Amino acid sequence: MTRSELFAQIQKKKSFLCVGLDTDIKKIPQHLLDTEDPIFEFNKQIIDATLPYTVAYKPNLAFYESLGSKGLIALEKTMDYIADEVFTIADAKRGDIGNTSDMYARAFFENMNFDSVTVAPYMGNDSVSPFLQYVGKWVILLAATSNKGSKDFQELKLETGEMLFEKVIETSLEWGNADNLMYVVGATRPESLVNVRKIVPDSFLLIPGVGAQGGSLAEVCKAGMNDQCGLLVNSSRGIIYASQGEDFAEKAAIEAQKLQMQMAEFL
């Protein structure tokens, strides 16, 4: 999917919501456990219910891998089920030497047809570039994440005076551009968002941390929005686990719609 196609979806749905499919067998409603593939059944109903309000889905690979090959099958079925006009993110935080990143790219882009994958920058250029060889696909590079431990290294000051996450973004511009690179910037850090926008005015940012982790949508929009929106704001637990009863999909839709309506105000 191209940047302009993504923006067109955002305008059409008046939403820049990404729904995180962190589907946990221990948290899904009891009544689904009797179905043939409870994880897929849960995802299917969540997708059906939230599709009018969201432009992206982000399965978190760890949740599927924790179930072994069965989990991967549920993920493959989920990816087959998601309509082509929706942007898909493999939240995998991968990154390895060239020949290995090649294999991950094959897994996510060729086999499962994801539009994008989250990549950790620590191993540098040759760990990221293999993903950038696919036309129409995206790398979403970890920059300033939303978790507590993000302060341990990402905010370290370099001898040049800048912080590590700023250097990561700057360096990545030698590898790709606003048409194949996005960045993860946590909603819990609006001050970082302002700095990121100075370095990459045109790039899309994937923003986790609104909701369960405490970030504010208004602050995120103020600090991070550009003239093509430039934001995908993710919510996972706040939507998919809004209810653990038989009405889980209906309640998920209500939460997604709430966010979509707030987003429409900012667009």
Next chain:
Amino acid sequence: MTRSELFAQIQKKKSFLCVGLDTDIKKIPQHLLDTEDPIFEFNKQIIDATLPYTVAYKPNLAFYESLGSKGLIALEKTMDYIADEVFTIADAKRGDIGNTSDMYARAFFENMNFDSVTVAPYMGNDSVSPFLQYVGKWVILLAATSNKGSKDFQELKLETGEMLFEKVIETSLEWGNADNLMYVVGATRPESLVNVRKIVPDSFLLIPGVGAQGGSLAEVCKAGMNDQCGLLVNSSRGIIYASQGEDFAEKAAIEAQKLQMQMAEFL
């Protein structure tokens, strides 16, 4: 597996060799493609042939994931096949927020019974600590990797004067110790090895890059060995693809034995 159990294996086999199972369906011998599960069949024969010379196996997750759920099944079978006294490394380069790293830990430590997993440090403490909660299991933290791109960020100088990879190792000592943390340090960087040894004199180091990537075993031993060996030296392609004919396992054994005999000299 504990540190002393690992050292006991090293003494018994006079080897600190780790065989990397980067099993690529496009590179394994033709005649295996007719078997029911070619990837597992290849691994099984490689393991049978190299077991006398190696103390560790390191499946590279990307190669299995690139085959989808079938690849995962081959990996699960491989893990069931490897004997308990051999140290196993899930080369996965994972690392995510706490609840997600929990899931990866479950996947690798509980479901597949790996002894260790490689973890990327970029997201900090809460991305690494969930893996350290498992008694007898290990995190192998990326420090100074063997690839070209490692220079992009790992060798950045901080305002304190140290390099990022040194700071990563120092900080990790607040999370774990030589009994549950190892570090990846590339064989292509013996000068970094010397610095790493000053910070973590007792810790095991996983050393990729001998062989295909050009590192020297003698230099690695000189710079990195401690009184409990303290090294696991990995070779992947140089061993498992020593021949692409029907004699692949035999030739793999010869290459593994060559390395083992060199290692015996240094022990």
